[in-house]
Amino acid sequence: MSEPALRARAVHVEHRRRAILDVADLTVEDAETLSVVGPNGAGKSTLLRVLGLLETPSRGELWFRGEPVSREPARLLALRRRMAIVFQDPLLCRTTVAANVALGLALRGVPRHERQLRVEEWLERFAIAHLADRPAQRISGGEAQRVSLARAFAIRPEILLLDEPFAALDAPSRQSLVEELHQLLRETHTTTVFVTHDRDEAFALGDRVAVLLGGEVAQIGAADEIARRPLSEPVARFLGTETLLPGRIVSTDDGTVRIAIDSAEITAPAPPDLAGPVWACLRSEDVSIFTDDAAPAPPSWNVLAGTVKAVTTWGTQVRVSVDCGDTVTALTTRLAARGLGLESGKHVRLAFSPLSLHLLPRTERRWVEVISGLVG
Amino acid sequence: MDLFWQGTVQAARLLAAGDPDVVEIALLSLEVSAAATLLAVVVGAPLGVWIGLKGFPGRDLVVSLVNTGMGLPPVVVGLFVSILLWRSGPLGGLEILYTPAAIVVAQFIIALPVVVGLTIAAIQQIDPRLPLQLIGLGASRGQLLRLLLREARLPMLAAVMAGFGAVVSEVGASLMVGGNILHHTRVLTTATVLETSKGEFDVAIALSLILLGIAFVINLALTLLQQRALHR
Numbered sequence: 001m002s003e004p005a006l007r008a009r010a011v012h013v014e015h016r017r018r019a020i021l022d023v024a025d026l027t028v029e030d031a032e033t034l035s036v037v038g039p040n041g042a043g044k045s046t047l048l049r050v051l052g053l054l055e056t057p058s059r060g061e062l063w064f065r066g067e068p069v070s071r072e073p074a075r076l077l078a079l080r081r082r083m084a085i086v087f088q089d090p091l092l093c094r095t096t097v098a099a100n101v102a103l104g105l106a107l108r109g110v111p112r113h114e115r116q117l118r119v120e121e122w123l124e125r126f127a128i129a130h131l132a133d134r135p136a137q138r139i140s141g142g143e144a145q146r147v148s149l150a151r152a153f154a155i156r157p158e159i160l161l162l163d164e165p166f167a168a169l170d171a172p173s174r175q176s177l178v179e180e181l182h183q184l185l186r187e188t189h190t191t192t193v194f195v196t197h198d199r200d201e202a203f204a205l206g207d208r209v210a211v212l213l214g215g216e217v218a219q220i221g222a223a224d225e226i227a228r229r230p231l232s233e234p235v236a237r238f239l240g241t242e243t244l245l246p247g248r249i250v251s252t253d254d255g256t257v258r259i260a261i262d263s264a265e266i267t268a269p270a271p272p273d274l275a276g277p278v279w280a281c282l283r284s285e286d287v288s289i290f291t292d293d294a295a296p297a298p299p300s301w302n303v304l305a306g307t308v309k310a311v312t313t314w315g316t317q318v319r320v321s322v323d324c325g326d327t328v329t330a331l332t333t334r335l336a337a338r339g340l341g342l343e344s345g346k347h348v349r350l351a352f353s354p355l356s357l358h359l360l361p362r363t364e365r366r367w368v369e370v371i372s373g374l375v376g
Numbered sequence: 377m378d379l380f381w382q383g384t385v386q387a388a389r390l391l392a393a394g395d396p397d398v399v400e401i402a403l404l405s406l407e408v409s410a411a412a413t414l415l416a417v418v419v420g421a422p423l424g425v426w427i428g429l430k431g432f433p434g435r436d437l438v439v440s441l442v443n444t445g446m447g448l449p450p451v452v453v454g455l456f457v458s459i460l461l462w463r464s465g466p467l468g469g470l471e472i473l474y475t476p477a478a479i480v481v482a483q484f485i486i487a488l489p490v491v492v493g494l495t496i497a498a499i500q501q502i503d504p505r506l507p508l509q510l511i512g513l514g515a516s517r518g519q520l521l522r523l524l525l526r527e528a529r530l531p532m533l534a535a536v537m538a539g540f541g542a543v544v545s546e547v548g549a550s551l552m553v554g555g556n557i558l559h560h561t562r563v564l565t566t567a568t569v570l571e572t573s574k575g576e577f578d579v580a581i582a583l584s585l586i587l588l589g590i591a592f593v594i595n596l597a598l599t600l601l602q603q604r605a606l607h608r
Contacts, residue, residue, distance in 0.1 A: 054512055077516055085512035091505055094527055104513045151513070161512075 003066035005030045005159055005191040011060030013046050021046045021215045031189040035206025043215040044195040045163055052085045052161045084152035088164040090144035092136035100136050100147050104155040122150040142173035160192045211235050236281045242329040243282040249275055263325030266302040268357040279360040286356035287330035290349045291340050297351030308346045386578030402586050405563040408476050409544040412483030416491045416539050424495025445489025454552030457482040478553040483543035490542050494535030498528040530601050541594045
């Protein structure tokens with residue numbers, strides 16, 4: 001296997017004595033897109049600045065294609081010139097669109113003729129050729145971000161660093177730009193680090209995904225793997241698992257386990273190496289709601305009885321919180337919610353396949369459960 | 377009002393005839409003030425960029441001092457430059473008091489804070505995240521400085537003209553360190569003071585008209601620049 005394009009080890013960043021970033025080991029493989037996803041303030045942008053050699057970490061080491069990164073200014077400049085960075089805001093210069101796209105090439109002393117060819121190529125690919133002679137201050141936000149991306153691609157960087165490039169765009173512009181970028185990254189095999197707070201964008205673009213929580217890489221792996229099998233409760237919560245039921249494995253039988261939760265027992269596929277206290281994670285879209293007189297769920301499914309606590313309309317969907325001892329969240333359509341007459345206080349049954357459960361180890365903290373039980 | 381009209385008519389005649397004394401005075405004024413402004417830009421622009429970009433302890437104090445300096449009373453500058461250049465003063469050995477060079481020194485001191493202050497403002501109106509983006513695109517230190525000055529080119533030009541406008545119209549310092557000596561250190565403002573005190577209103581009005589003309593051209597250029605900056 002070839003050398004990783006970038007490697008960071010034991011990288012620690014402090015601002016005013018506060019730890020911002022603490023990355024034990026992170027590699028960016030050649031030609032891959034690594035998405036770094038995390039909530040605001042998780043240290044994503046700081047990580048990107050460190051990888052882009054724009055910020056020197058308080059401690060730790062970086063390797064660029066197997067070579068340790070020197071902090072000597074001339075060497076640093078030479079390495080930076082093999083990369084390109086795109087920020088959330090396009091940050092264009094007060095000159096024409098074409099001159100902005102040419103900027104990185106001009107800084108590298110690329111001859112005028114070649115510069116012009118490459119600028120034309122990338123203006124074309126980002127569908128902004130018609131803006132070439134327009135002052136950069138007089139184009140829309142979506143167009144400006146296209147200019148910023150074209151400016152980065154024109155450099156033909158060995159490593160492309162993207163810091164929330166879609167965050168400031170409206171939904172339709174974002175959608176089309178994400179798709180185009182995905183296409184380009186596949187075609188050009190550009191090694192890319194893509195930082196975002198948006199889980200969908202992270203999974204759409206990343207071959208691998210790293211979840212950054214509180215400045216640490218909480219989990220890293222293939223995009224599918226991360227989506228299906230979060231390894232810890234915080235990762236599961238960040239990735240959108242709304243229901244985490246504290247429970248305890250009480251019996252194992254033929255590839256399945258029985259788990260005692262607050263009010264009932266449920267069945268799940270037997271996880272390797274898990275026993276005792278667990279979190280039973282359940283995604284809201286996998287939970288079906290039945291009213292008492294409705295048709296029952298398949299016999300193998302888990303069924304919990306409860307009372308509706310709240311019904312919230314969320315875009316095209318309706319989110320229903322149900323008190324089954326613990327709170328379970330289900331997602332349904334507006335039409336179905338109306339048909340079932342869902343409202344606070346209504347008795348319902350929730351059904352979900354054992355296969356939709358994902359189990360995580362849980363550290364038992366009885367007093368916390370006792371107190372939360374009293375409060376809840 | 378008669379005095380005013382007669383004076384104006386006489387002044388127009390003087391200007392139309394290209395009175396050699398008036399021309400000489402006007403040219404000296406332009407030369408001295410241009411030299412002082414040029415010096416102030418050479419020293420002040422890099423200083424302003426540096427202060428505008430760098431965060432250092434006491435920076436706010438420095439910026440306040442510079443801004444105060446933009447309103448420095450010319451007579452105070454005249455006083456201190458006179459003391460400096462006095463025969464027994466620290467720079468008395470240069471023997472430039474009551475020469476055009478002395479006026480250049482005084483006007484340089486008046487223009488410097490104007491240029492520095494407006495350069496700081498020019499640099500600070502650039503998005504503070506732009507330098508990082510430019511470094512991220514591979515700019516060296518020198519390239520970064522050039523790109524930032526290019527970004528701020530219009531307000532920088534305004535800084536230069538404001539500096540020139542401040543010195544070409546001041547009278548106190550020029551009078552004190554130049555001495556208003558005919559054919560040597562007499563400039564538009566000092567000549568106007570003298571001619572007015574003599575009651576030679578026609579000459580004074582002619583000189584004033586030239587000064588007003590210069591001020592008008594500067595302000596017109598500034599306004600055009602600002603309009604261009606707004607519409608980009």
